[in-house]
Amino acid sequence: MKKTIILFTLFQLSCFIYAQTNSEITKKNQEAIINEYVTNCAKKYSYNYQMAEWQNCLDEGLKKDSTIAYLWQQKAMPYFKARKYEIGMQYIDKAVQYDPREWQPYRAFIKCIFAKTYREAIIDFEDCIKKYGNGYRMDHTYAFYIGLCYLQLNEYEKAEKLFKEYNDDIFKNRQGLEHPTALFYYGISKYEQKRWEEAIVEFDKALKIYPNLSDVKYYKAICLARLEKKEESSKLYKEAEQDAKMGYTINEDNTVYETYPYQVRWK
Template sequence: MAPACGYGQPASGKTAGDCASKAYQDTLVARYLDRGAHRISYLDPRWAQYCDSLIAACPNIAYAYQQKAMPLIKCGDYAKSMPLIDKAVALDETRYLAYRGFLKCIFTKDYTGAITDFQRVAKLKPNGREMDHTFAFFEGACELELGHYKLAEKAFAADMALQRGADGQGSIHFNTLWYAGVAAARLKQYAQAQAYLQQCLKAYPQHPEANYYLALNYQAQGQPALARQHLETAQRALIGGYRLNEDNIFYANYPEQITEYEVTQALKNDVGAGLAPAHR
């Protein structure tokens, strides 16, 4: 059951002061957000009222629009939230452009729009990150969903290079390895897909998606026993509560994320689905 979101009513009146002053803006943020909205639940209607009061006092604070949008995003009201995010981006592109790209990729499924945002912000913040991932990570996930598998492969290669760092010693996030494995499998590069997915499972053995897609990869190579083994591991992991370990999976499905349904169907069908994408 989705949470009941309270949107509140706009506050009236305007606080005097110099809205161009960062110090003045900070005092308003402290008043309306730090000592106001942030002391109550984001589901409380007063959250939006505090944000509206901040906007009424100083309409050029990007953070106010992002904070007003946040409960709406988590409740799935994208029609109301995304115009607020657009306003935040217009006021502070460097801070919020990657965040908007993330929302488009994970929440609204506007994959083309997300790629555009990440490519733009990469020029502003080379080697930047959003939600603990490189911009290339999200670009790759979007290309994967658009069926542009070579572009996805290229994006994940760039993501891995950034994670390894200049000395080449950095570790690769297990979800990068999972996505790179899916992209390789879609390109019928089964040995490479297997290598990526096995690396993912070395870091996180209960990763449901890595086990699921490795099973499909084994099936495509005519190894049904190994396929079933990994499907059963995926099923146990999901039943046990293991997930992608991404913060926002509580509010939206990540690209290629699976449920127990896909695993159960694959087991029933003897993994007959081959390498088709997981159905939602």
């Protein structure tokens, strides 16, 4: 009996060592393919005007190993930036298939900010939270983006709850590092419920961190007008317009490609 147990243990150990060794070999092979077909091929081109060359490099890499999630993501990314969302989505779905932990949150972010398929984004983000916890993507939690989706779906109470939780957590655990965008959207969730004074409180917190944020000033000016403070509102509106001309707006990385919810586009 003891001999059988020992033999079984040795067999399990050998299987584990084999699997680990095989995994390391696969990882090294995939890294070599990425280096050859992304670093030394695709990235020598600009997908803005050499999309075919960029995609050809990645396709050659996928011929070597079609299970490399990063290659699929790199195929998808420039299509999203070109606003060809359906084309890009078929590739990011493949990336999620092969590495869901890394690329499912990214796909959910794309659905929220780029493709603007808000209900689908909520499903993806909620699944990510269930499987991996409330992690971060592009500087914000998954729950923050769910809040944005609810704003865009006119479900303001749900959005407010999520933004309150997010801002409370930031204040408690990262005091001094409050995020103006998070405070802005918390204010917007109250603004949409016509709670003008409460919205102004959050807008002022955002302006304390980012004093020239034109989008915040714009919505605060509307709140002031609704409170019959027309002179103060007019003055702030003019400030917002001038700040916008100077480029002071929501400074999330992807505003280069997409307009964020409630971001003001001045004529």
